[in-house]
Amino acid sequence: MNILDELEWREAINQQTDAEGLSKLLEEKSVSLYCGVDPTGDSMHVGHLIPFIMLKRFQLAGHRPVILIGGATGTIGDPSGRQSERTLQTLEQVQENVAKLTAQMKKLFMTEGDNQLRLVNNYDWIHKINVIEFLRDYGKNFSINTMLAKDIVANRLETGISFTEFSYQILQSLDYHHLFCEEDVQLQLGGSDQWGNITSGLDLIRRKEGSEAKAFGLTIPLMLKADGTKFGKTAGGAVWLDPEKTTPYEFYQFWTNTDDRDVIKYLKYFTFLDKAAIEALEEQVRTEPHKRAAQIALAEEMTRFVHGEEMLSQAKRITAALFSGDIKSLTADEIEQGFKEMPAYEASKESKNIIDWLVDIGIEPSKRQAREDIKSGAISLNGERVQEQELDVTADHAIEGKFIIVRKGKKSYSLVRLV
Structure with missing residues (x-):
């Protein structure tokens, strides 16, 4: 054509x-x-x-x-x-x-x-x-x-x-x-x-x-999402091409979160995939929407185009690590990207008991709650469940000496920066 x-x-x-x-x-x-x-x-x-x-x-x-x-x-x-x-x-x-x-x-x-x-x-x-x-x-x-x-x-x-x-x-x-x-x-x-x-x-x-x-x-045409809202905006604002304003991971996630009703339109508009490839993805949206193959293809094509192959690989590593809980596999730079929008706290590099540490930085409201959460297995540091109430948190727990990721329950993540 x-x-x-x-x-x-x-x-x-x-x-x-x-x-x-x-x-x-x-x-x-x-x-x-x-x-x-x-x-x-x-x-x-x-x-x-x-x-x-x-x-x-x-x-x-x-x-x-x-x-x-x-x-x-x-x-x-x-x-x-x-x-x-x-x-x-x-x-x-x-x-x-x-x-x-x-x-x-x-x-x-x-x-x-x-x-x-x-x-x-x-x-x-x-x-x-x-x-x-x-x-x-x-x-x-x-x-x-x-x-x-x-x-x-x-x-x-x-x-x-x-x-x-x-x-x-x-x-x-x-x-x-x-x-x-x-x-x-x-x-x-x-x-x-x-x-x-x-x-x-x-x-x-x-x-x-x-x-x-x-x-x-x-x-x-004017680009609108299926829900009638303006394309390119998120709760955090515009999705920028500058990696300092919107990280490659955030950029990748923006595209993977595309609504099923919009994804084929975006593949046609933004990617250089040919008609046969897009029609195959359209069929997958219809028959296997849970696999989100079209969204992944869109995210990969756009992140590669704007940020390059290396940054695409990094965005996919962060995504996989957060999904699997394998936080320790990430670098400090990847931690900053992946947890940029999550609650952040600061803590001293000095050694401190886990219960006092969680309360002092504000993740836990009380020592009693901290003990209960540790006892029930609800607290993890960098993807590893904490099982000892006597554990001392030190700089050795931090990724590259900078960050500790605390997970409370199944989905509540916090970024702790050691200062």
Whole structure:
């Protein structure tokens, strides 16, 4: 199947500006296309990945992707999806974010010797335009009436929108025009909320380059979970691609916890597994849902793509150790990842009786309760059941001299850090 047929099968197309024209263009030649991200933060999260995964699919089909980092537009702020003005970041913070997102994009989408993928920063051309040029060469091509009718602006008219954010669509249109002229880009990809910006860019290209200019836009659907909530959010917040913000283990667990109703959709959207492989997993969801084969395949594919084979192996080791109770097999780094969201306590490295130790750090409410739990076999240290009330807890019990994992009952884990 061709690239558009594949995207249709993956249910990854929301709107196209000219489906027939784009299909014909893609049959005729290899095209350049782009997708952009603004550096409003120092990392992307899983929701940001969706259009860039589509960009990668085009690359695998022989087309030439361009990734745009919005070093200029990031200083302004896209109003889409927001009901209030953004707090503007300093230029220094924006540039720091640009550097981090650029490194993230290179890691995810560039391979050694890859000359197909280009990374650009719109600050490089926008900062050279003075206000008179902006108004004469670009502003003159935009109708206020048309701009007000765009959803991204219309949704803000009640609460108010500044001229700064109102002007955002002009800057993004300017990007598409620049890339059309300088990089031979003929297709822009984006989320469904970017439709207004994309069509504004196409209007600008045709006004400046003629009505016959071949340029197209394609958006992807808004991603919602089966329960209607926004994709990519957990109780702890966004699921980041930066391992310092969301550990590879947490990232892996996010995907393994996918609802059966969503997992095939996510396999189609996010992975590069082919139709036969995904349909086989779909059959397993139907016949053997308890094995969660589709969720495991999704978690493995995504963790490998974002964090690499080594971090995937680490995430699987942590998962297996927590399931089996073999805590001692984990390293200190793996302990920090696996128990990051669990109750944490601090204890001295000095030797202390187990009963006093449990009460002093707050895991047990009283010495009486501590004795009862030890007697009943409810207390384990690093996966080993404590059977002696006379046991002294020392630094020797700690993994790499740093951590002791206390399990109380079957499911209550606590992380004790020795200080």
